Amino acid sequence: MFTITEYSVELIKDPFGILAGTRYEFLLDLDVPEDDELHTESGVYLRVVYSVEDNRERIVKYEFLDRQTNQYLDFEMDEEEEKQIEAFCKEHVQEAVR
Template identity: 55%
Template sequence: MLTITEYSVELVKDPFQILSGKRYEFLLDLDLEEDDELYSANGIAIKAVYKVDAEQQGSIVNYDLIEKSTGKYLDLDMEAEEEAALAAFCQEHYSEAEE
């Protein structure tokens, strides 16, 4: 289960309108239990790109797990239910980005 302690969301500008829909970049700080395989004593954050199309249907385009204190990208994947929780969180909060 994902426990998000802080987050920010920003609309990704597409001045040439090459991409369909709108993209939002999320930066999320996680609070993880020590027995979680994603846990790091240095802290973990997720950098995710979320796409919303004309019908307001959203999906995760990609995400990266980052060790907060070092900025190192981790070669780990989240479990399916964690990815679903991330997508639900993004769907709920993408509208907070300033246009």
């Protein structure tokens, strides 16, 4: 299980109105234990696209990236991790509109 150490959140602009609802991009710096297969020496961060539409909030997409190279890491979150990230996004999404 990883820990979120820092984060940023921004509104994704949709000037043409193509996307349903409002989308936000979260960048989450992660502290990953050394014995976890996701661990890298240079560090890992998680990019999350989060949607708010008609009082429904959800993760649309996420990807793990190497901190140094920004290279995609082919891993999926387990159910517990996904719930943790979804709760985090729900708690912090309003910071993007301030």
